[in-house]
Amino acid sequence: MSNLTLTIACWGYDKVKPFLTGEVKIQGVDINLKKIWVQEIFRRMLGNKEFDASEMSFSAYINTLFTKDKPFIGIPVFLSRKFRLGYVFINRESSIRSPEDLKGKRVGIPEFRHTASVWIRGILEEKYGVPVESVTYVLGPMEREKSLNKYYIYVPQLDSTELYRNDIKIVRAPEGKVLSEMLAEKEIDALYHAQIPTTYYTTDKVKRLFDNYIEEDLKYFKEEGIFPIMHLLVIRRDIYEKNKWIAKALYDAFLKAKEIAYEELRVTGVNTYMHPWLEYEMEKITKLMGQDYWPYGVKANRKTIEKFIYYMYKQGLIPDKLGVEEIFAPETLDT
Structure with missing residues (x-):
């Protein structure tokens, strides 16, 4: 056989x-x-x-x-x-100094269903007092296709996930815009992603919200026992x-x-x-x-x-x- x-x-x-x-x-x-x-x-x-x-x-x-x-x-x-808290990025010139400052802001994500974003939103709500509904989510591609290395794949944003809440504010990035550049240009206030935006390396305008993100990740692990x-x-x-x-x-x-x-x-x-x-x-x-x-x-x-x-x-x-x-x-x- x-x-x-x-x-x-x-x-x-x-x-x-x-x-x-x-x-x-x-x-x-x-x-x-x-x-x-x-x-x-x-x-x-x-x-x-x-x-x-x-x-x-x-x-x-x-x-x-x-x-x-x-x-x-x-x-x-x-x-x-x-661990995900090292993947919350902000514009260095923004008014965001702590997680609570995210409330009312525009946050870029690749899709609402995105696994990394689910974890980030959940942890920020549960541990830092940032309700999921307190920000506006801007859906869009992370990078321009020409700027991608071989470990990025350009996937058009076709997120059609049905939501079972009517208080989540979601908009799409303007055509031709990408999230990494929008963050550097202050067109969005923050970014939740699974990867590091190229503008983190190519400009001095993008930084992590949590400079001590390893300490924050370890705090979450010690409290919850979750990796x-x-x-x-x-x-x-x-x-x-x-x-x-x-x-x-x-x-x-x-x-x-x-x-x-x-x-x-x-x-x-x-x-x-x-x-x-x-x-x-x-x-x-x-x-x-x-x-x-x-x-x-x-x-x-x-x-x-x-x-x-x-x-x-x-x-x-x-x-x-x-x-x-x-x-x-x-x-x-x-x-």
Whole structure:
């Protein structure tokens, strides 16, 4: 009996490298792993279901669970996580000095459903007293296509997400305008994004709201125990329904690959990665967050998942809160 071939698209993380080197294999499955920049993966998977399985924006996936066909099913493999308070940018000449000064301001975002923006809005409301409805959101592309490096993909803003609140103020950036330039030119007051705007580097007009953002991120982690999830692994539902064993097989394989990545991070005889003080950083991280600071599975991530669902519901992105077990393939639940 021939193996099942699965085409999986994700970014080239250290956590997936063992599939490329052949260190991790799945019995009965041949994996065709494609390294593609994340925004392009989302566009192609959401638009055309182009891959058998892929990395997926957490918020976009949650939204698909409220569609008629529910095209994907999640695996609790969290390929991207990132603390977010370092990604709130302001104009250096603005009157914004503290998070509360954001109230009444115009804030650029790529789309309201954007996972990074969901986390930023939720944390700013919950911890800093900035209600989601207290700002006007300006939707637009981050950069001009000609200015993008290969790790930016220009995606036209076609956000048609239905909102279940009528008090959220959303406008679109004028045609031909991009958010990074609008911030530098004070046409918007702030920017919430997953990436750093080019004008942060090319002008002296853009700065972070939180100069001490690592301290603020650590404060959130210490209070909540949450390391924000950005992306997870999903399988096309039609493929899952025909071969349900694949869900657990993929989960186990990605878990094994992550353990190999941990081992490489803990090597002390040589510098596996181009970081002169990696051992020092690893000691700090594991002391604060534990040895498995990037956990997969439902049990270790329940609070983080519940918080994100709460933020999406509170911000009007979904009509009802989902139970954690409703999000993932039953075969992968470790509750």
